[in-house]
Amino acid sequence: MTESHFHFSEEKPLRWGIIGCGSVAEKKSVPAYQLIPEFKVHMVMRRDAERVQDYAQRHQIARWTTNADEVIQNPEIDAIYIATPPDTHKLYALQVAVAGKPCCIEKPMSPNYQDSLVIYEAFKRKNIPLFIAYYRRSLPRFLKVKQWLDEGLIGRVRHVNWQKSASPNEVDLNGGSNWRTEEKVAPGGYFDDLASHGLDLFNFLFGDIKTANGVALNQQGLYTAHDAIAGSWLHENGVTGAGFWNFGTHHRVDKVEIFGSEGSIRFAVLDEAPVELENTSGHEILEIPHPAHVQQYHVENIKNHLLGKCEHPSTGKTGLHTSWVMDAILGNL
Template structure:
């Protein structure tokens, strides 16, 4: 069996089932699936029946349930999108693989490399398409950066560095429960949720990472997960990298610099900011807006992949590598 087994007809929509319809599914993702020609959102699942029903009504989805298994095993569901917190990704993903259906999982793939590996192997062994929602690989803003790098606009890349810092939120200070800072769900805290986007993008832009080290601690004691992490790494091509992620600082900063032999590229991973190129030709600043539904290009690329019109840039294999890098920075491996 090859992935061609999963190619769908242009004359028949591919029907998606959605597991988890919280904040990410509200605007970023599920509306993108609904607006993609050839895709249909057949059903949504959420453990809270009232919230599931409300979501389905507001987004014009015909079917809703509180039972994930019912969605996964529904013969009218062709593919499944998992949009739950990371601690249940493996649980649902393995069920989807057993059902033999293509799947897209929200990032990170799982809370650990070992869990991610189990997911990857379950799909790879059956040659079932597995996508992970590292959608920045598909966004025009970051594709512009890749184009500059491919064109050698800053010469040979020497180093990449990222500072992502912010003060604690009101939720952090109040002690209100937040799965993003619960070490059982997300051991790295906001690092798992936010840094995963950047680290994955860096491998897309600069190649895989072969050496990585890091330290992680909890400085504030506001929650159980880590709140201060730093890491350093080297890509397979010799490019070095460094990152600082601290969620208890005075100022909010999101700044990446790629240093080359003949110039510099500066941009933000998460904040709305222009991309900047400095080289011997001058200083170029570009404002490249994201689409209304930020996963739109990512979802379009899923469609193209399943139609056999090119490979999606964020598959299980690349997401597995990102999980390995994150575990190394956190000192898990």
């Protein structure tokens, strides 16, 4: 492995460049980077000049451009956050790896496992830090679930089940533009964007999934990507799992239930909902709010990882495995 030449200390802020400043960058992510005293968001890129200039002004970012190369190659930029749709993650990530800069990539890591593997290997060869924005691994709500599991409060975990369903939205019904439903960008449709969060979280809570399979189809014919997926899997510790993700149902549901030998845990992956513990000692319901900028703890963990204070829970390695699980369920392996 090549020795990395990246160094970071608290004495000088790490200057970030942002590639892509759409909806995820408005509140969820980029403002979280700006909250960290040791970080500075120095430059932002989007192909639309008017929109990127407006974004930079509203978020008080010094520099903006419509050319990603100007961000990646800029000697005043130390690290890169890629917040574009998944079909360009590989393109930009490989350029960042060549430039030798730490990188965080929005989830999913790429539209498929093979592209994710290429990204992972490029950073691994040069020993450059790579993070994937599966920020639920860092959120207190889900860390509470992990604490309950680690403390054995529901005994031996037997099975996890997840239902995520929703009605088609107006944009999809009217044939509007949406990268989440374009097969070339997100083959699994909303599964790629939404289910990736939960499957990654399950790897975190129960250990890596070692086998997975499923069926994926398009039931509604509204767009080119899949809209109905059902899958099952087995974790390395013997926990079984099953889920279905359907985006043509009447009711919106986001429900996870973990079944143990002595109790159960319930929560939602994506919706605002309490975490519930039920066992022989009783029934506990906790409301644990997310921070205003939901990636805050994820970004704090990036800082601490780069300072050598901790291992980030969502790295290129863990993101790669989630890509493998998704492809296995979609039948792409």
